[in-house]
Amino acid sequence: MKKTLITILSIFPALVIGKTFTKEDISNANKYLIYENLELGGTLPEIIGLHCLSAKAHSKPLLDNYPKLKEQAFAIQGVNKNICQMAMDGLLLDNMEKYISEVEAELESKVSDKSEKNSEQ
Numbered sequence: 001m002k003k004t005l006i007t008i009l010s011i012f013p014a015l016v017i018g019k020t021f022t023k024e025d026i027s028n029a030n031k032y033l034i035y036e037n038l039e040l041g042g043t044l045p046e047i048i049g050l051h052c053l054s055a056k057a058h059s060k061p062l063l064d065n066y067p068k069l070k071e072q073a074f075a076i077q078g079v080n081k082n083i084c085q086m087a088m089d090g091l092l093l094d095n096m097e098k099y100i101s102e103v104e105a106e107l108e109s110k111v112s113d114k115s116e117k118n119s120e121q
Helices: 002-016 023-040 044-053 060-065 077-088 096-120
Strands: none
Touching (some): 023 044, 023 096
């Protein structure tokens, strides 16, 4: 799962350029938040809040109070700004059941692919 999160992280910064977000951008952001939720724990609003706190450089007291900010997921300011902007625009957390189903299907597919590779060896 960490590999998937890193892959999404590497694609997501491309969104920094424009302020107009496409449906695909919003879909990717929602799925990204679900992956982060699975990886890091916490609620989706908490994760969005941590992204907003990470939009600029962190202070030591902030890092001391929120150790999750040290995670790679919050290291890319462009991603943090986009997620925060989408949340402020009311574009996130709508129809989350759909995105949760998509993420579950992606994870099941990866698990079955891994099982097939192991059985071939």
